[in-house]
Amino acid sequence: MGKEMSSIRRGCTILAVAALGAAACTPSQQAVSGASGPQMLMSNGWIDVTATLDPATTPVYEGDAPMKFDFLKDMRKGDALTLSAYSMGAHSGTHIDAPMHFVLGGASIERVPLEPLIGSARVIEIPDGVQAIDAAELNRHEWKGAQRVLFRTRSSLRGWMSSSTFHRDFAYVAPDAAQLLADAGVQLVGVDYISAEQFGAPAPMTHRILLGKGIPIVEGLSLAGVSGGDYDLIVLPIKVGGHEGAPARAILRRRMQ
Numbered sequence: 001m002g003k004e005m006s007s008i009r010r011g012c013t014i015l016a017v018a019a020l021g022a023a024a025c026t027p028s029q030q031a032v033s034g035a036s037g038p039q040m041l042m043s044n045g046w047i048d049v050t051a052t053l054d055p056a057t058t059p060v061y062e063g064d065a066p067m068k069f070d071f072l073k074d075m076r077k078g079d080a081l082t083l084s085a086y087s088m089g090a091h092s093g094t095h096i097d098a099p100m101h102f103v104l105g106g107a108s109i110e111r112v113p114l115e116p117l118i119g120s121a122r123v124i125e126i127p128d129g130v131q132a133i134d135a136a137e138l139n140r141h142e143w144k145g146a147q148r149v150l151f152r153t154r155s156s157l158r159g160w161m162s163s164s165t166f167h168r169d170f171a172y173v174a175p176d177a178a179q180l181l182a183d184a185g186v187q188l189v190g191v192d193y194i195s196a197e198q199f200g201a202p203a204p205m206t207h208r209i210l211l212g213k214g215i216p217i218v219e220g221l222s223l224a225g226v227s228g229g230d231y232d233l234i235v236l237p238i239k240v241g242g243h244e245g246a247p248a249r250a251i252l253r254r255r256m257q
């Protein structure tokens with residue numbers, strides 16, 4: 001548990017449970033972390049489900065631009081200030097794909113409306129053994145009526161969003177499931193690894209189906225500490241002009257029924 005976490009804990013009692021940990025805490029701020037699991041911050045019931053961007057722990061999709069974070073100046077080394085430069089792909093860590101990613105003439109990231117990015121969302125737990133979230137798998141779960149659907153898969157269970165090793169066998173949304181979600185009017189689809197598409201898919205059909213209907217895709221969520229059910233979601237991408245994707249901060253809060 002790092003120094004940063006200790007300062008946030010503020011007298012909370014942390015009870016470690018399995019790899020994730022659970023916190024018994026009355027104040028509004030708490031932090032939960034496991035030895036190898038992602039750090040999860042909470043405030044007033046909001047849970048941070050963003051993967052931390054860090055070249056040492058962030059997976060980079062095969063063939064994508066490498067991540068490089070540098071200190072141009074560093075007060076710890078005697079400089080008058082600390083100043084950093086970041087270099088990374090637009091689809092690094094937790095991020096949003098805008099229609100422009102796979103639709104010619106589609107909206108760029110700063111033009112994605114706020115409406116799909118803020119509101120009720122259902123987290124669906126996909127078992128570790130499932131790699132293809134196809135229509136049959138989707139229909140094993142209660143997804144109908146959900147405005148936004150987030151899949152918690154083997155990637156969260158295995159801590160893959162906090163491991164720099166790229167895994168090809170991540171769970172993905174198959175095109176027939178994407179079509180069901182799009183036809184049902186779902187406003188946003190989220191996954192917990194850096195792509196919603198099957199690795200090596202012959203064509204990016206899942207992206208085309210969702211983005212073609214103007215449905216943004218959140219990729220790279222960190223859902224390890226989140227169980228299935230209904231939440232409020234806020235996920236806001238960095239406002240970059242004229243490009244097809246950007247890193248985002250994502251938070252969830254359990255819905256009171």
Ligand SMILES: [Zn+2]
Pocket residue numbers: 091095096097194195219245
């Ligand atoms: Zn992406």
